[in-house]
Amino acid sequence: MFFKKKKEKDKIKLYCAAENPGSYSAIFLSSYRQIDIDVEWVDPAEGSEYSALIGTNTLPSLIDGKFAICRIFPVLTYLNIIGSKPKIEPRKARILAKEKYYISLIEKVLWVINIDSEKEKLLFLLDQQLEKYKFIAGDELTLADIYLFGFTMISNNDLVKYKNIGVWLKKMFSLVPNQNTESMIDGEFYKLLKERKIA
Amino acid sequence: MKELFDDIAISVDAYGADGDMKKTQYVLDLIGSVSNPETYKCILAASEQGMEMNCYALENLNDSQFDEMKGETLALRESDFIISGSEAIVAFIDARGLGYSLELKNAQLAAIQNYWVDIANVAFSDSVCKLIYGNVGKRKDKHTLTKDSLEKINLYLDALDKQLKNNKYIVCNKYTFADLHWTAYIHFILISDYEDLIDNKKNIQDWLQRIKSRKSQCGQEIVAYDNLPNKTDIENKKLSSVRIGDF
Known part of the structure; x- marks a missing residue:
């Protein structure tokens, strides 16, 4: 009996940037859904030929074998479907609508616009929302939480004053497998995040 | 409300x-x-x-x-x-x-779908709105803005035309969210007297004909x-x- 040795599948390569909130969202989702990824940190501002090809809008980018895709929305879509772990997919139409509503707000106000007063207004709203519910769109984890997580990793804002966001952030870290142990600091998730600027 | x-x-x-x-x-x-x-x-x-x-x-x-x-x-x-x-x-x-x-189950197709949705919503819509509504309060004058927007719109439409070369709809041979989003913007361009923008885009024209005649998803x-x-x-x-x- 001869069996062909199954070719080991290459790991998914994820190109991320330290200042790019979507990069942290993609890393979080990969860790949450236990998808094996290799993260390569790139600097879109370094001035190399390679960096000229990538812009902040194209990151994170992903290569899985012959398939390549860029931009946060399609990358998260891909990472949310592949693998065997359950998808983050609200069943109820109202939760789904709220998820999209908050994603749109977080992306526009926290990720793109650089107006502190607008950011503070939204963070206050999200903090209130998290006082009532476990997660942003209700009592289940949605992609809106993953988007906010990305923002918290690059935020220079003082998030300490948002008590409920602080509690929620701890909860988010505890959702990543094997991170809520004593050796959490050595976990794969932290290794992936080690080059981020906010310690 | x-x-x-x-x-x-x-x-x-x-x-x-x-x-x-x-x-x-x-x-x-x-x-x-x-x-x-x-x-x-x-x-x-x-x-x-x-x-x-x-x-x-x-x-x-x-x-x-x-x-x-x-x-x-x-x-x-x-x-x-x-x-x-x-x-x-x-x-x-x-x-x-x-x-x-309309959500696709296949990971690659769903990612491609949302790539096109994202391009429509973030990049294309911005140029379309600048072209049609103008851009009040910006330094550039309206003529420059129109020229800039038209160049960008043409770039995106060329890419869309190329994408539609081998597919009935934008992602594959199935109608998806990508088609829905692009239909909205292209219809807006057409009724805003910019029909000529798709004059030389045969694949977009064929796709639009399919959109105009297809029976609804339900x-x-x-x-x-x-x-x-x-x-x-x-x-x-x-x-x-x-x-x-x-x-």
């Missing part, structure tokens, strides 16, 4: 008062602008999913009603639930609808595209409601 909907919408009690049994369990009310592609997306989604939706033009609201919108330009109500923003409304209608969801005898406002509707500030007669 609840008061506003109560004020302008048909009373729920009056719905179906003629005794007809309808499969639609929920009455959807939409407030949106007749000249906003985001509104068109919601109309397309409701038509595709066979959801009856009463539509009210933002342009016909009086000042106090307009203030009730609290800065939003698009809102949907279903019973006690109100949501704003086209992304949220389209997702809600798609999940509630009678037809199969399998009923309606063509979603027919529910979009035309030039006359824009002049008359008229937003047609989505009606499903074929249950």
Whole structure:
């Protein structure tokens, strides 16, 4: 009996940037859904030929074998479907609508616009929302939480004053497998995040 | 916003008062602008999913009603639930609808779909809005802005034309969210007197013909595209409601 040795599948390569909130969202989702990824940190501002090809809008980018895709929305879509772990997919139409509503707000106000007063207004709203519910769109984890997580990793804002966001952030870290142990600091998730600027 | 909907919408009690049994369990009310592609997306989604939706033009609201919108330009109500923003409304209608969801199950196809949705919503829409509405308060003059926007729009349309070379629809041979989003923007360009932008784009023209004749996703005898406002509707500030007669 001869069996062909199954070719080991290459790991998914994820190109991320330290200042790019979507990069942290993609890393979080990969860790949450236990998808094996290799993260390569790139600097879109370094001035190399390679960096000229990538812009902040194209990151994170992903290569899985012959398939390549860029931009946060399609990358998260891909990472949310592949693998065997359950998808983050609200069943109820109202939760789904709220998820999209908050994603749109977080992306526009926290990720793109650089107006502190607008950011503070939204963070206050999200903090209130998290006082009532476990997660942003209700009592289940949605992609809106993953988007906010990305923002918290690059935020220079003082998030300490948002008590409920602080509690929620701890909860988010505890959702990543094997991170809520004593050796959490050595976990794969932290290794992936080690080059981020906010310690 | 609840008061506003109560004020302008048909009373729920009056719905179906003629005794007809309808499969639609929920009455959807939409407030949106007749000249906003985001509104068109919601109309397309409701038509595709066979959801009856009463539509009210933002342009016909009086000042106090307009203030009730609290800065939003698009809102949907279903019973006690109100949501704003086209992304949220389209997702809600798609999940509630009678037809199969437009969401793709295959990871690669779904990613490609959302890539095209993202390009439409973030990059293409920005250039389209600058072209049609102008860009008040910016340093560049209107002529420069128009030239810049036209160049960018042409670039995106070329890419779309290339993408449609081997596919019936944008992602594959199946109608997806990508088609819905691009239909809204391209229809907006066409009714804003920029038809010539797709003159040399044969694949886009063929795709548009398919969109204009395809039966809705829910399998009923309606063509979603027919529910979009035309030039006359824009002049008359008229937003047609989505009606499903074929249950």
